[in-house]
Amino acid sequence: MTTGSVSPRRADTRRNHERILVVAAESLARTGEVSFNAIAKQAEVGVGTVYRHFPTPEALILAVYQREVRQIVDIVPVLLDRHPADEAFRVWVTDHLAHYMMTKKGLADALRRATASRGELPANAYEAMVGAVSTLLKANEAAGTVRPDLDPLVVLRGLAGLLLLDPNGEWRRDAEALAELLWHGMAR
Numbered sequence: 001m002t003t004g005s006v007s008p009r010r011a012d013t014r015r016n017h018e019r020i021l022v023v024a025a026e027s028l029a030r031t032g033e034v035s036f037n038a039i040a041k042q043a044e045v046g047v048g049t050v051y052r053h054f055p056t057p058e059a060l061i062l063a064v065y066q067r068e069v070r071q072i073v074d075i076v077p078v079l080l081d082r083h084p085a086d087e088a089f090r091v092w093v094t095d096h097l098a099h100y101m102m103t104k105k106g107l108a109d110a111l112r113r114a115t116a117s118r119g120e121l122p123a124n125a126y127e128a129m130v131g132a133v134s135t136l137l138k139a140n141e142a143a144g145t146v147r148p149d150l151d152p153l154v155v156l157r158g159l160a161g162l163l164l165l166d167p168n169g170e171w172r173r174d175a176e177a178l179a180e181l182l183w184h185g186m187a188r
Contacts (some may be wrong), residue, residue, distance in 0.1 A: 017053050019043040025064045028107040034060055056151065058114040065111055069125040071101050073132040085139035086146075090179050092136060098175035101162040130156060137186075146186045158182050 023043040024034055034057050040047040054060035075096055079088040134152040141148050161178050165171040 005154070008021050016045050016049055017041070020045065020050055021052055021064055021067050023091045025068065027065060028061070028110050029104060031106070034110065037174045048169075055090055061107070061114040065107060066125055068100060068107070069128055072096055073128045076091045076132045076135050080135070080139050085136070085143040086183070089140060090126075090176070090183070092132075093162070093176045093179040093182075094172060096163055097159060098171065099164045102165045102167045102171060122149065133159075140186075144188060150186055155182065157184065158185075 020039060023039050026035055027039060027042075034049050036050045036057070039060075041051045043050070050060075054063060076088075076092060077154045079091055079096075082088070083091060130152050133156050136151055137146060137150050137155065139152075140146040158176070159182070161177060164173055
């Protein structure tokens, strides 16, 4: 099954592909559902265009998930370039990962349904998240701010508490508190 590969030669095809993914992500965050007709209308493309990119709702849901994970992983080197390693970790947790986890509850439900018949989520997405945490830990280890024995899987599991944040509450304060709690356990 395709997850929406796009010809690199056509800029309009790439723009349509991205618009469809953005609109689908918003729909999944709001309702946990994807309607090809509603997505086509909001993305300002024909419904046939949506089907050409994503032949099934499952393909679209998986593509949204992979795009979202890629964005959360790809920001890590940018943050490490802009901030000291310890601050990059905190910014990643509070400004990127927390927001991602709070707004993706609908996506999580849709992913469970989309992957029920095919098994588990793509392993490369989970590995990419572990890799992002590992990159942040290595940078902090090199900076001397964290212990050298930290397991990225354990840190990622600790960050899973971000799933419990209330987007209508004091989520930023709570995300910062969780990041600080984890940091104290990781610090040298």
